[in-house]
Amino acid sequence: MIKNIGIKVKQPGIECNDKKCPFHGNLAVRGRGFVGTIIKKDLHGTATIEWTYKHLIPKYERKETRRTRLHVHNPKCINAEVGDIVRIMQTKPISKTKNFVVIENLGKEKGFAERMAAKGEAKFKEKEKKEEAETKEEEQE
Numbered sequence: 001m002i003k004n005i006g007i008k009v010k011q012p013g014i015e016c017n018d019k020k021c022p023f024h025g026n027l028a029v030r031g032r033g034f035v036g037t038i039i040k041k042d043l044h045g046t047a048t049i050e051w052t053y054k055h056l057i058p059k060y061e062r063k064e065t066r067r068t069r070l071h072v073h074n075p076k077c078i079n080a081e082v083g084d085i086v087r088i089m090q091t092k093p094i095s096k097t098k099n100f101v102v103i104e105n106l107g108k109e110k111g112f113a114e115r116m117a118a119k120g121e122a123k124f125k126e127k128e129k130k131e132e133a134e135t136k137e138e139e140q141e
């Protein structure tokens, strides 16, 4: 049984027994919605997502890039991975820092690993190196 959450999104392919799932649990979505990229996941169904926006500074007639980071609930049936672009929707407070839930996975962000590596996140640099090594090995074969 899939619940109608009131927003036109792609239905999750599998069923889950997550109480905090808007499709299979008791969680209603309401309020504000955003689209962002997952930058971190933990073992308890929480993901950290971030997105950027431009803010105008009238005095200098320039725009600066600002960033929002949020903790969101990642239901088991969607289970989006780091680097995925997701649509989120506000809910009642799920825990101390979570009051948003992932409702749709929109696919991989292009050049995510490169973007994180450029920011100096060591974890992604290692990954990039590994991938480089792997592609080199493939070329040799």
Ligand SMILES: [Zn+2]
Residues within 6 Å of the ligand: 012, 015, 016, 017, 018, 021, 022, 023, 024, 025, 075, 076, 077, 078
């Ligand atoms: Zn579910």
